[in-house]
Every structure is written in C-alpha cells, then in structure tokens.
Amino acid sequence: MLGSITLLLLFQLAGEALVQLLDLPIPGPVMGMLLLLLALFVRGSTPQPLNATADGLLQHLSLLFVPAGVGIMLHLARVADEWLAIGAALVGSTALTIAVTALVMRGLSRPGAKERRR
Amino acid sequence: MTDKLSHIWVYLSASPLLWLAMTLLAYQAGFWLYRRHGLHPQLNPVAIAVVLLVAVLKLSGTPYQSYFDGAQFVHFLLGPATVALAVPLYNHIGHVRRMLLPLLAALLAGSATAIVSAVGIGWALGASPATLLSLAPKSVTTPIAMGIAEKTGGLPSLTAVLVICTGILGAIMAKPILDLLKIRDEAVRGFAVGVAAHGIGTARAFQVSQLAGAFSGLAMGLNGLVTAVLLPLLVRPLGLG
Numbered sequence: 001m002l003g004s005i006t007l008l009l010l011f012q013l014a015g016e017a018l019v020q021l022l023d024l025p026i027p028g029p030v031m032g033m034l035l036l037l038l039a040l041f042v043r044g045s046t047p048q049p050l051n052a053t054a055d056g057l058l059q060h061l062s063l064l065f066v067p068a069g070v071g072i073m074l075h076l077a078r079v080a081d082e083w084l085a086i087g088a089a090l091v092g093s094t095a096l097t098i099a100v101t102a103l104v105m106r107g108l109s110r111p112g113a114k115e116r117r118r
Numbered sequence: 119m120t121d122k123l124s125h126i127w128v129y130l131s132a133s134p135l136l137w138l139a140m141t142l143l144a145y146q147a148g149f150w151l152y153r154r155h156g157l158h159p160q161l162n163p164v165a166i167a168v169v170l171l172v173a174v175l176k177l178s179g180t181p182y183q184s185y186f187d188g189a190q191f192v193h194f195l196l197g198p199a200t201v202a203l204a205v206p207l208y209n210h211i212g213h214v215r216r217m218l219l220p221l222l223a224a225l226l227a228g229s230a231t232a233i234v235s236a237v238g239i240g241w242a243l244g245a246s247p248a249t250l251l252s253l254a255p256k257s258v259t260t261p262i263a264m265g266i267a268e269k270t271g272g273l274p275s276l277t278a279v280l281v282i283c284t285g286i287l288g289a290i291m292a293k294p295i296l297d298l299l300k301i302r303d304e305a306v307r308g309f310a311v312g313v314a315a316h317g318i319g320t321a322r323a324f325q326v327s328q329l330a331g332a333f334s335g336l337a338m339g340l341n342g343l344v345t346a347v348l349l350p351l352l353v354r355p356l357g358l359g
Contacts, residue, residue: 008198026346027261029200033339036204046205054205062164062321063145064196067189068260069168069282071275073175074182085243089253093236094287094314095295097257101228102301102310108220
C-alpha cells in the first residue's frame with residue numbers, strides 16, 4: 001500500500017519533470033500515466049499491491065472532483081446570466097459526443113467482436 | 119454558550135480539517151443515496167456533494183478559498199489517481215490492441231464533436247466569448263482542461279466547473295443514450311463515456327464493470343492528449359482567436 005502510493009507519486013513526479021523539460025502541451029499526471037504504462041510493459045505484469053491501490057483510488061475517483069466542483073459558487077452570476085446557452089451546450093454536446101464516439105467505434109469494430117465480452 | 123460556540127467555529131473554520139471532513143462527509147452522503155437506489159445514474163454522488171457543500175458554504179458565509187484550503191488535499195489526489203489509470207489499462211491491453219483502429223477513429227471523432235458542438239451550441243444561443251473558450255475543453259479531465267483554457271484565453275476556474283458539470287451529465291445520460299443506440303459491448307460503452315465525460319464518467323464506468331472502467335480511463339487519457347493538441351489549432355477556425 002505505502003510502496004505503491006510512493007510509486008504512483010514518483011511516476012507523477014517523473015511525468016511533471018519530463019513535461020517541464022520538453023515543454024510538452026500535456027499535463028504531468030497524464031505523462032506519468034504513460035510512463036507507468038511503459039514500466040508495466042517492461043516488467044510484464046502488475047504487482048499485486050499496485051493493483052489493490054489503483055483499485056482503491058479509482059473506485060472513488062469521483063470524490064476527487066468535488067473540491068473543484070464546489071468552485072461553481074464563484075461563477076453563479078455568470079451561470080445565471082448565460083444558463084440557457086451553457087446548459088444547452090453542456091447537455092447537447094455531451095449527448096452528441098457519447099453517441100458519435102460509440103457509433104464510430106461500433107461501426108468500425110468487426111461484427112464478431114461485438115458481443116464477445118458481455 | 120453562544121460565545122463558546124462561535125469561538126469554536128472561528129477556530130475550526132480557519133483550519134483545513136473542517137472542510138476536508140465536510141467534503142468527505144458530503145460525498146459519503148451522496149454515495150449512500152446513490153447506492154441505496156441501486157447506483158441510479160441520476161443520483162450522481164458528485165452532484166449531491168457539490169450541492170450540499172455550496173449550500174453549507176453559502177449559509178455559513180464561508181468563501182471558496184477557505185473551503186479549498188481544506189479540500190485541496192482531496193483535489194491533490196487527482197494527480198496520483200490519473201497515474202493509477204495505467205494499471206487497469208495495462209490489465210486490459212490485449213483487448214485494447216484488438217480494437218486499436220476503431221478506438222482511435224472513435225477518439226478523433228468524439229474529441230472533435232465535443233469541442234465543435236459545445237462551442238457551436240453555446241455560440242448559437244449567445245454565450246460570451248470567455249464562456250465559449252471555457253466551454254471548449256469541457257470533455258477533458260479537470261487539470262488538462264484548466265491548462266487548455268489558460269492557454270486559449272478562457273477562465274480556468276469556470277472551465278473546471280463546466281468540466282465537472284459535463285462529467286455529471288455524461289454519467290447520468292450515458293446509460294439511456296447507449297441503451298437507445300443498442301450498444302452492448304462494455305468496452306465501447308466505457309470508451310464513449312470516457313471521451314465525453316472524463317473522470318466522473320470513468321468513475322461511473324468502474325462501478326458498472328472493470329472492463330468498461332479500463333476503456334473509459336483509456337479514453338479519458340487519450341482525449342486529454344488529443345484535445346490539448348487539437349483545441350489550440352481550432353480556436354482560430356471557430357472564430358474565437
């Protein structure tokens with residue numbers, strides 16, 4: 001548990017450093033994810049404690065968005081002024097994105113592959 | 119007695135402990151409701167927690183900054199959690215490889231749809247330029263979206279809020295939309311939610327199945343990359359530059 005948290009933080013640190021060093025447009029944690037993925041490939045398997053820690057963190061991933069979400073209180077006036085445009089854009093665009101992504105992916109998958117993993 | 123109470127309040131409200139505890143408590147309350155109703159997507163725990171916390175902060179006259187001083191410890195974990203997405207991704211890598219081409223095509227189509235449709239609908243309904251620029255990266259995860267908004271001239275803190283609203287909406291709408299389109303493959307379902315609704319969609323996907331979660335996490339990471347590259351290039355053609 002402690003070991004795998006340290007590992008995750010170290011990969012994040014390496015990601016942040018690499019992004020700064022190469023002046024990349026992506027955030028450090030995403031680079032850290034790619035580096036960890038690479039490391040797992042090289043190792044050939046996932047260590048069991050890391051599996052458990054990742055599961056624990058990801059099970060409640062949505063908790064981590066709460067503090068930033070509460071930031072809506074800073075923007076209540078703007079949201080009230082433009083609620084129709086903002087609301088319609090969020091609802092319409094999110095629905096469209098889900099539909100387009102799913103249809104393109106299914107359309108290009110081989111027919112046999114569709115029902116395999118239910 | 120009232121003096122004593124207000125003294126305790128002044129002391130506690132200045133320490134990070136109070137709002138850290140309140141954040142966890144509000145989320146627990148949301149999650150309890152969500153689980154009691156069989157993980158019903160409309161009872162999204164993030165939405166419930168945010169509403170509860172904003173109400174408490176408004177009623178107690180607490181500024182967001184004091185709240186965030188405590189809640190930042192939770193916010194910080196977004197970083198290591200993003201890194202941890204590599205684990206389910208690696209565990210399902212065989213499946214990802216088999217679907218590589220449809221996956222990349224769906225990613226590009228979905229990413230472009232998210233940006234263009236958000237800006238298009240907002241523009242048609244008269245949103246201000248700053249709002250439009252903050253809306254554009256709404257489908258990617260908070261830290262990436264805030265970085266993009268900063269670069270293109272949106273408002274990073276508004277972007278964070280719009281991103282989270284998008285995540286909640288995506289987590290709510292995904293099931294009816296995907297059921298309507300008769301999409302049954304958990305990998306496709308997860309991927310679509312991840313492209314549209316980043317981490318909150320991914321959290322929801324993990325609660326449905328590990329496979330859906332892994333594909334959703336993959337989509338979230340990839341869409342972050344694609345949008346970070348694509349959006350600055352689209353700002354001018356969309357008339358926002």
